[in-house]
Amino acid sequence: MEIANLLNALPGAVGQGLIWGIMAIGVFITYKILDIADLTVDGTLATGGATCIMLLHAGFPVWVALLGAFAAGLGAGLITGLLHTCMGIPALLAGILTQYALWSVNLQILDGANQSISVDKYPLLISSRYVSTAIWIVALFVIVIIAVLYWFFGTSLGCGLRASGANPNMSRAQGINVNLNKIIGLMLSNALVALAGGLLGQYQGFADVKMGIGSIVIGLAAVIIGETLFSRIFRNFALRLLGVVLGAIIYYVVLQTISWFGIDSDFQKMLTAIIVAIFLAVSYWKGRFARPAKKRAAVNSAKGEVK
Amino acid sequence: MLELRDVHKTFNAGTVNEKCAVDGVNLTLEDGDFVTVIGGNGAGKSTMLNLIAGVYPVDQGKVLLNETDLTPLPEYQRAKFLGRVFQDPMMGTAATMEIEENLALAYRRGKVRGLGHGISNAERKLYREKLATLGLGLEDRMNTKVGLLSGGQRQALTLLMATLQKPALLLLDEHTAALDPKTADKVLQLTQEMVDRDHLTTLMVTHNMKHAIQYGNRLIMMDSGRVAVDIRGEEKKNLTVSDLLEKFHIENDRMLLSE
Numbered sequence: 001m002e003i004a005n006l007l008n009a010l011p012g013a014v015g016q017g018l019i020w021g022i023m024a025i026g027v028f029i030t031y032k033i034l035d036i037a038d039l040t041v042d043g044t045l046a047t048g049g050a051t052c053i054m055l056l057h058a059g060f061p062v063w064v065a066l067l068g069a070f071a072a073g074l075g076a077g078l079i080t081g082l083l084h085t086c087m088g089i090p091a092l093l094a095g096i097l098t099q100y101a102l103w104s105v106n107l108q109i110l111d112g113a114n115q116s117i118s119v120d121k122y123p124l125l126i127s128s129r130y131v132s133t134a135i136w137i138v139a140l141f142v143i144v145i146i147a148v149l150y151w152f153f154g155t156s157l158g159c160g161l162r163a164s165g166a167n168p169n170m171s172r173a174q175g176i177n178v179n180l181n182k183i184i185g186l187m188l189s190n191a192l193v194a195l196a197g198g199l200l201g202q203y204q205g206f207a208d209v210k211m212g213i214g215s216i217v218i219g220l221a222a223v224i225i226g227e228t229l230f231s232r233i234f235r236n237f238a239l240r241l242l243g244v245v246l247g248a249i250i251y252y253v254v255l256q257t258i259s260w261f262g263i264d265s266d267f268q269k270m271l272t273a274i275i276v277a278i279f280l281a282v283s284y285w286k287g288r289f290a291r292p293a294k295k296r297a298a299v300n301s302a303k304g305e306v307k
Numbered sequence: 308m309l310e311l312r313d314v315h316k317t318f319n320a321g322t323v324n325e326k327c328a329v330d331g332v333n334l335t336l337e338d339g340d341f342v343t344v345i346g347g348n349g350a351g352k353s354t355m356l357n358l359i360a361g362v363y364p365v366d367q368g369k370v371l372l373n374e375t376d377l378t379p380l381p382e383y384q385r386a387k388f389l390g391r392v393f394q395d396p397m398m399g400t401a402a403t404m405e406i407e408e409n410l411a412l413a414y415r416r417g418k419v420r421g422l423g424h425g426i427s428n429a430e431r432k433l434y435r436e437k438l439a440t441l442g443l444g445l446e447d448r449m450n451t452k453v454g455l456l457s458g459g460q461r462q463a464l465t466l467l468m469a470t471l472q473k474p475a476l477l478l479l480d481e482h483t484a485a486l487d488p489k490t491a492d493k494v495l496q497l498t499q500e501m502v503d504r505d506h507l508t509t510l511m512v513t514h515n516m517k518h519a520i521q522y523g524n525r526l527i528m529m530d531s532g533r534v535a536v537d538i539r540g541e542e543k544k545n546l547t548v549s550d551l552l553e554k555f556h557i558e559n560d561r562m563l564l565s566e
């Protein structure tokens with residue numbers, strides 16, 4: 001248990017965390033903004049990775065490969081959105097169905113269960129072999145994505161999307177097409193997840209049909225850690241998104257530290273589940289203890305201010 | 308103006324829970340009518356308003372507004388013509404969004420929501436002026452999350468949102484029922500001011516007979532999914548609570564006899 005080993009491993013954890021941070025922003029859009037737990041992402045991450053790697057194999061430049069991954073994510077989100085809004089399938093189940101189908105799609109794209117890609121032969125944007133470069137590049141992606149989302153959710157369309165998640169009844173009464181917004185949100189979310197998948201495939205040097213399994217839990221972990229730790233200081237929307245990315249980084253650093261303590265990586269999934277459960281419980285308890293005070297304040301202001 | 312032609316709605320048709328909530332309503336509103344709607348629990352008042360708003364489709368009949376047939380339109384498309392305030396103060400606003408963001412949503416009712424950027428300064432100034440007319444001090448709290456407001460403040464805000472873009476028809480479903488009497492009076496007074504200022508055609512459901520008499524130029528009473536009593540003009544002006552109670556009883560007795 002050399003501390004130097006841990007320190008050496010930390011940049012790698014940060015790199016991974018940043019990539020998963022992009023994925024977590026996608027989860028944030030569905031889970032926090034639309035109030036939907038979208039399980040499509042478990043399939044979409046692999047779809048993104050597979051699309052990116054195969055396009056690179058086919059000789060396309062790396063930005064085309066990443067755009068391809070992004071587009072594949074849009075498609076996956078569209079399907080879940082249509083299943084949910086046009087066919088009346090509950091969002092959770094619609095996501096599970098798409099994810100299930102994506103397994104076969106991903107096998108087709110990959111022409112097998114996995115494909116590797118070598119940074120020596122292909123012009124990859126990032127690779128775990130050059131961790132610090134990867135960190136800078138992915139950080140740039142994160143900044144651009146947050147900036148674009150910050151702009152988007154400030155537009156009339158974006159505000160309508162937020163309202164659709166916050167109060168669908170009110171949104172319809174104000175003439176907002178809630179179903180359309182749900183579809184747009186699901187598409188955007190899955191596109192970001194697929195983009196993260198494309199980056200992850202390059203970073204780790206392969207795409208695997210199994211690479212997305214459980215990713216919804218990691219995404220949720222990042223969202224919940226970010227919101228729980230930073231919600232008091234980060235109120236601005238862009239900062240909240242940044243908090244989510246920081247949540248993903250913290251998650252990977254914690255994981256790295258745990259494995260440094262010599263805990264078998266087989267336990268990683270269980271530990272993740274425990275982390276998510278603890279943080280969910282913390283925000284629930286915070287709500288429970290905060291509520292009486294809030295209620296009192298509301299009653300007081302009702303008495304005092306509305307005369 | 309508004310015309311309901313033989314509108315029917317049955318919930319859970321063909322099951323043991325089958326419930327005919329609206330059973331052939333015919334109703335025509337004139338431009339500028341302010342109609343109060345009373346009736347016992349389950350009489351079909353909310354269902355009638357929801358059928359006008361398109362929350363669910365009619366089984367039979369037609370809903371027309373200024374000669375436009377609303378019947379085939381989904382709720383979000385009808386919203387262009389309608390301002391709505393609900394009984395539950397939580398329902399009409401987005402709690403996690405700011406006051407000005409809620410107003411901006413309402414300001415774009417019936418317009419295309421594109422990628423144009425958020426709230427302009429001119430818009431903000433308009434919101435500030437409109438909020439000031441509520442007399443609740445909300446104009447100085449435009450960036451407050453609506454979830455932090457009291458029920459009365461939220462209802463006042465919802466009312467403002469409903470009328471920010473002049474609606475062809477204002478639908479109020481017991482919008483003061485969840486408020487304490489003083490706050491209810493304040494919100495009703497605001498309602499009257501807005502209706503007068505913009506000459507709004509209004510349907511207002513209430514369980515308060517005094518309010519039903521005091522407000523509006525016409526009163527209808529619903530019973531078992533139908534319009535049972537329709538009072539307007541001079542008769543409405545001179546109506547008293549005891550008149551109304553009498554009619555209520557006659558209606559009830561008639562219903563009892565016919566059953």
Ligand SMILES: Nc1ncnc2c1ncn2[C@@H]1O[C@H](COP(=O)(O)OP(=O)(O)OP(=O)(O)O)[C@@H](O)[C@H]1O
Pocket residue numbers: 318319326327328346347348349350351352353354355
């Ligand atoms: N979505 C629904 N599904 C099934 N039944 C419904 C639904 N909405 C209303 N009903 C039933 O239809 C009947 C009329 O209900 P409605 O809400 O219109 O009454 P109301 O006149 O508004 O009563 P209240 O004064 O209690 O608000 C009731 O028996 C109610 O149980």
Ligand SMILES: [Mg+2]
Pocket residue numbers: 352353354480
């Ligand atoms: Mg009702």
